[in-house]
Amino acid sequence: MARVVTGSRWAAIVGYSLVGAATQLVWLNFAGVTTDAAAHYGVSESAIGWLAQVFPLLYVVLAIPCGLALDRWFRPGLVVGAWLTCAGAAVRLIGDDYGWLLAGQIVAAIAQPLVLNAVTGITGHYLAPDDRPKGIAVGTASIFAGMILAFLLTATFGPSLHPMLVVSAAFCLAAAAILTTALRTPGTFAPAASSTPAAAATPAAASTPASASVRADASAPADASAAASAPASASTPAAASGSAAASAPGPDGQRPGERVPGERSPLRIAWADPLIRRLSVLAIFPFGVFVALSTFTQALLEPAGVTSTAASAILLTNVIAGVLGSAIIPVIIARHRAESTHLALSLTFTALACVALAIAPGVLTGFIAITLIGLLLLPALPIVLELVERRTGEAEGTAAGLIWMAGNLGGLLVAVTVGLLVDHPTAAFLVMALIALIAVPGARSLKRPIAELQPPSQP
Incomplete structure (x- = not known):
């Protein structure tokens, strides 16, 4: 039932x-x-x-x-x-x-x-x-x-x-x-039915988002009544014929692991979607700047008289601000559908903050600039992951893996680049500013595809 x-x-x-x-x-x-x-x-x-x-x-x-x-x-x-x-x-x-x-x-x-x-x-x-x-x-x-x-x-x-x-x-x-x-x-x-173009062409994506909120009770066998109670998915012959299999959850509430004939793998579903690819590429830049900044802040600010104790305090404040920002800002952004705007603004501000650190390094500049980077840039991660959750449905683990993989790769690449410039702090900060700025057009271009997604407030 x-x-x-x-x-x-x-x-x-x-x-x-x-x-x-x-x-x-x-x-x-x-x-x-x-x-x-x-x-x-x-x-x-x-x-x-x-x-x-x-x-x-x-x-x-x-x-x-x-x-x-x-x-x-x-x-x-x-x-x-x-x-x-x-x-x-x-x-x-x-x-x-x-x-x-x-x-x-x-x-x-x-x-x-x-x-x-x-x-x-x-x-x-x-x-x-x-x-x-x-x-x-x-x-x-x-x-x-x-x-x-x-x-x-x-x-x-x-x-x-x-x-x-x-x-x-x-x-x-x-x-x-x-x-x-x-x-x-x-x-x-x-997981909601995937909204990716690749998934839409497979039997697994035949159900509509409206049917995603209706699930068979785990304590009762799946039967035809489950499909009858979901009129949105039963409105098409394809959905009606596949509803019995889709409503039979496995031990963790998911469908059985056997593939439907013709169904694409989660990796192909995720990577075939241009929005997921663009989000993966975008993740390289904020991840990279944050990892490089966290790794080399003390070394880059030391020539300006910033002690290791002060640098540790700056980094701790940066992460605390990031925790607060990540817990609060993404919820507000999702409510107002302003993901693209926030991503572009946070990257722009990060670039300006890095320029400030290049021009006037010091304890005060470090505290203000790096703390605000944490407050605005770190929430980019939950914002991107929330978009992935709405977009990919049953391929969400693979899609999230793409985001994390790209981010860690960006962290390695940018950290290595900045590490080579560690004896030239001005150049290192300017490189991080440039990396953040490069990603701004990409963040702005996401406005239309994000607007086409189902709002997070709807089941």
Whole structure:
């Protein structure tokens, strides 16, 4: 017997947010104690740097496979990601040497795409359509909150590395347990039918958005009454003939994994859509600038008399502003359908802020410019991911993987470029300004395709 699902399950979002924060905590545990860690483990500072660099490197390789896994086995894939993160944090405690440390980082880095790619899927399965922009904003903000937690643990324990690793492992264990408990039952929603042109040509996309809010009760067998209760999807012969199969959810509330004859794979569905391709290319630029700025702020501002302590405070304030912005701004932007405008303005302001840092570097300029960059630029990620959730439906894990992969690739490329200019701060800041400006026309060109999407406030 069919029923209309209206209740969001925020416990799943809370569990996901904790695991998302855990991935960033493990990633950045050594960002603030590079010198102390190198001395403790008897390795170079570059070797300690690789404890963080393995994350974006493996993300670029694993983003698409993990996205495909989530599209096929959402709940099991996300739970595996949570416990792999926990396992990686635990492996670092086996022995007090660099080998165990690197092994643990690699395990956690393998888990990260399974967790971060799921930010759109967790909202699509467990939140009503009206709540999904808010859920994506909260889930993304928690990722940045994990960065703050890493900085706070570094400040609290300083060179005492073992206690820091123990606390990190305990947090990962608690986060994985909470998420696993929240995901014991399937989500009451299924991803909306994809609105991509490629998907529309397949049997899987025969149902209309209006039918996406009507799901078969998991406790009752799917039958013809489910199709009868969804007049929007039953209005066409194709939808009527496919409704029985579409309304038979698997263990996680999705359709069975068997492919419908002629149905395209999630990767082909996602990549065939020009909007997803354009969003993926666009993600390279804000990701790249943020990663480069986070990596080299202290070195670039040091010639202007900014101490490492002041630089750390600037970066911490930057991420705090980003967390607040990511939790609030995307919800407002989605309500007013102003995604393209915000993306263009945030990139323009980032360019101007980098120019200001090139012309007048200093503590005050650093605090103002970099904090406002965090406030305006970091919300670009949840804004883009919310567009992906609305656009791709059942290929959302793969599409989110494309966004994350592009972003991590941009981070590597821009960070390497800025790293080559680290002894020339003015040139480095101007390069970051140019990279941000290059993306502005692309952000503005998204206005029309975004306007054609179904509004987030409609099921």
